[in-house]
Amino acid sequence: MTADRHPLSMTVNGNRIDLVVESRRTLAEILREDLGLTGTHLACEHGVCGACTVALDGKAVRSCLMLALQADGGAIETVESLCDDDGALGPLQQAMADSHSFQCAFCAPGFLMTAHCLLAEDRDIGPTRDEIREELSGNLCRCTGYQSIVDGVERAVTALVEARNA
Amino acid sequence: MPAFCYHRPATVEEAVGLLAEYGSDAKVLAGGQSLVPLLALRLSHPEHLVDIGRIDGLAAVDDGPAGFTVGAAVRHADVELSPVTGRAAPLVAAAMPHIGHRAIRNRGTVCGSLAHADPAAELPAVALAADAEMVVRSASGERTIPAADFFLGYLTSALDETELLTAVRFPSWPRSTGGSVAEVSRRHGDYALVGLAAVVGVGDGGRVERAALSFFGAGATPVRVTEAEQVLVGEHPDPAAFAEAADVVTKSIEPPGDNHATAAYRAHVAGVLTRRCLAEAAGRATGGGA
Numbered sequence A: 001m002t003a004d005r006h007p008l009s010m011t012v013n014g015n016r017i018d019l020v021v022e023s024r025r026t027l028a029e030i031l032r033e034d035l036g037l038t039g040t041h042l043a044c045e046h047g048v049c050g051a052c053t054v055a056l057d058g059k060a061v062r063s064c065l066m067l068a069l070q071a072d073g074g075a076i077e078t079v080e081s082l083c084d085d086d087g088a089l090g091p092l093q094q095a096m097a098d099s100h101s102f103q104c105a106f107c108a109p110g111f112l113m114t115a116h117c118l119l120a121e122d123r124d125i126g127p128t129r130d131e132i133r134e135e136l137s138g139n140l141c142r143c144t145g146y147q148s149i150v151d152g153v154e155r156a157v158t159a160l161v162e163a164r165n166a
Numbered sequence B: 001m002p003a004f005c006y007h008r009p010a011t012v013e014e015a016v017g018l019l020a021e022y023g024s025d026a027k028v029l030a031g032g033q034s035l036v037p038l039l040a041l042r043l044s045h046p047e048h049l050v051d052i053g054r055i056d057g058l059a060a061v062d063d064g065p066a067g068f069t070v071g072a073a074v075r076h077a078d079v080e081l082s083p084v085t086g087r088a089a090p091l092v093a094a095a096m097p098h099i100g101h102r103a104i105r106n107r108g109t110v111c112g113s114l115a116h117a118d119p120a121a122e123l124p125a126v127a128l129a130a131d132a133e134m135v136v137r138s139a140s141g142e143r144t145i146p147a148a149d150f151f152l153g154y155l156t157s158a159l160d161e162t163e164l165l166t167a168v169r170f171p172s173w174p175r176s177t178g179g180s181v182a183e184v185s186r187r188h189g190d191y192a193l194v195g196l197a198a199v200v201g202v203g204d205g206g207r208v209e210r211a212a213l214s215f216f217g218a219g220a221t222p223v224r225v226t227e228a229e230q231v232l233v234g235e236h237p238d239p240a241a242f243a244e245a246a247d248v249v250t251k252s253i254e255p256p257g258d259n260h261a262t263a264a265y266r267a268h269v270a271g272v273l274t275r276r277c278l279a280e281a282a283g284r285a286t287g288g289g290a
């Protein structure tokens, strides 16, 4: 069979991208291989670990479980978007670093993007620790035992709420 | 991932036309949260994928006199976050937090879960407990299939390969009726080892008029344990009645045993869930709300 290809237009971290892609390729593959955004990690490649989590139109999704063509017309954010323009750590990353959230950090991009989508939700009070645990429950970490990761997100929530009320 | 031809129809007519043309060589792609893993693991290799995610006519949730209708492009998260669901379809609302994780629910669809017919999934058991109806289209017309006739076997539904499930319709939720969904799973968000979707309707005399006990993870399809439902009808919804029903469930249910749990353990858990869900559902039925 000759490769089945279709046009794909989306924005990735604010940049408009136009490509022609083979239909069987996943969003994760396009991000990593065609766009060089290797911050998005791939581990299980069938939906169970969360390492590949990115934001699609503001919502956390598994980029290994989406055909790239399903993202056509969408706005994608990857972990590369979380730092400041000068490359310094963004507030969520800084809070996680301050809490020593990660060890090997292979899982970090997925946790960061899941937390990023949670923090971006428009709500009056920040999520509780229990809610944070619930929202992070789909991301696996083989190193830390999770407490430090929950601590980091909680620290980011606290900072965000303080900043909003300041 | 194996190669295939990708189609993105804009209308239901176009979609069922493609399914009629390609037959068993084609598969519907909805949220992809079950199909893409199967493709990635090369357990499925369709030649054509028909992506129904952009069909406008399938994107609506409707709460009308005919009941609560969820179109085939509607995602779990849309239903979970809709303010209507808790009132119009409390059993669906109760099931939502158990389905995978947020990121899965942001993509997976309600109808996709029904069409996939995984016996360990929540929504097929919910559809069976709530007497839902599947609305099905093919190039030759529309038909409806009651949930009781829809789940035929492991990952096997009554859908023909040329048919599209366009919507599921849950009948209007009756008065003085409560629902509850509970499960035991290895890790939060995993498919259940065994789980239960229960409905209890209480009549004016304070006795149970209607009971549904629909188990998932307990066989090749979701299963209703009618013997235990009948034990409840006509009784006061009290712990003694719930315990008797639980006993009947544990004795009559025939769950599978595998490396995650033995059949005896699953049967025991089914009884425990029966008591818990009946208490919660009856409380909701008599407490005025859902």
Ligand SMILES: Cc1cc2nc3c(=O)[nH]c(=O)nc-3n(C[C@H](O)[C@H](O)[C@H](O)COP(=O)(O)OP(=O)(O)OC[C@H]3O[C@@H](n4cnc5c(N)ncnc54)[C@H](O)[C@@H]3O)c2cc1C
Pocket: A046, A047, A048, B027, B028, B029, B030, B031, B032, B033, B034, B035, B036, B037, B052, B072, B098, B099, B100, B101, B104, B107, B108, B109, B110, B111, B112, B113, B115, B116, B120, B121, B122, B123, B159, B163, B164, B165, B166, B189, B190, B191, B192
């Ligand atoms: C890590 C993980 C955990 C999960 N945990 C759970 C869980 O705990 N409980 C649970 O219930 N589910 C769980 N799921 C599955 C999830 O709920 C899926 O969304 C759902 O099973 C299928 O819906 P979908 O829209 O993604 O369908 P798809 O993956 O797109 O399709 C699934 C199958 O149904 C067919 N199909 C889909 N829509 C239609 C239609 N309208 N008409 C005809 N055929 C159709 C497809 O051809 C395919 O064969 C999990 C998934 C993952 C990856």
Ligand code: FES
Pocket: A041, A042, A043, A044, A045, A046, A047, A048, A049, A050, A051, A052, A053, A062, A063, A064, A065
């Ligand atoms: S790589 Fe996508 S969930 Fe594991």
Ligand code: FES
Pocket: A102, A103, A104, A105, A106, A107, A108, A140, A141, A142, A143, A144
């Ligand atoms: S820090 Fe190593 S996997 Fe999470």
